[in-house]
Amino acid sequence: MVYTGRGDRGRTDLSSGERVSKSSERIEAYGTVDELNSLTGLCRTYSDDKDEELVEIQNELHILQAELANRDPDVKVTQENIDELEELCDRYQEACPPLRSFVLAGGCKSAAHLHQARSVARRAERKIVALDQDEELREEVLAYINRLSDLYFLMARHENFLKDVDEKNPKY
Numbered sequence: 001m002v003y004t005g006r007g008d009r010g011r012t013d014l015s016s017g018e019r020v021s022k023s024s025e026r027i028e029a030y031g032t033v034d035e036l037n038s039l040t041g042l043c044r045t046y047s048d049d050k051d052e053e054l055v056e057i058q059n060e061l062h063i064l065q066a067e068l069a070n071r072d073p074d075v076k077v078t079q080e081n082i083d084e085l086e087e088l089c090d091r092y093q094e095a096c097p098p099l100r101s102f103v104l105a106g107g108c109k110s111a112a113h114l115h116q117a118r119s120v121a122r123r124a125e126r127k128i129v130a131l132d133q134d135e136e137l138r139e140e141v142l143a144y145i146n147r148l149s150d151l152y153f154l155m156a157r158h159e160n161f162l163k164d165v166d167e168k169n170p171k172y
Contacts, residue, residue, distance in 0.1 A: 015070050025131040030068035032124040033145075037061040039117045046110035049162070050155060053088060057148065067141060068128070077144045085147040092154035096161050104168040107160035114156035121149035 006012070011019050012027060020027060037058055044054045060081050067073040105115035125145045132142065160167055 029127040029131045030065045032127045033065045036120045043113045077140050082143050085151050089151050092158045096157045101169040107165040108163045111156040111159040114152050118149050118152035
């Protein structure tokens with residue numbers, strides 16, 4: 001059964017059985033990662049050539065959620081996950097024209113959604129940093145989410161490049 005009624009009073013269970021407020025920093029952190037995971041699924045529907053990579057990211061985001069949802073997790077993001085993100089970043093950066101200025105989020109639909117994913121990843125990172133200030137997290141957790149937002153940015157640039165959509169720069 002999907003509904004239990006146990007959360008009706010604003011509390012939820014961690015996998016350890018511990019009851020916590022739904023507004024706790026831990027719930028905020030993995031809830032924002034859950035939002036990012038859903039948005040990544042939306043990005044998959046718009047991108048023609050990144051489905052396999054985005055599915056892998058969704059799986060890794062589930063691992064990240066599990067790690068954030070547990071004080072002693074069975075599964076954890078790894079340095080290998082971070083290395084894979086860095087390899088993808090390098091590949092997309094090499095495929096795009098050099099970045100000469102900040103760019104405005106947008107362009108084609110797939111790029112606009114990837115830019116939105118980037119900004120949600122940054123929000124997730126802020127929530128994770130807040131949790132880390134109270135409960136020290138592993139370095140890989142912070143590095144993973146930081147690298148992921150970089151990758152979404154580069155994927156967005158690549159989508160605009162593939163679709164021959166000019167990036168717009170802010171005017172100061």
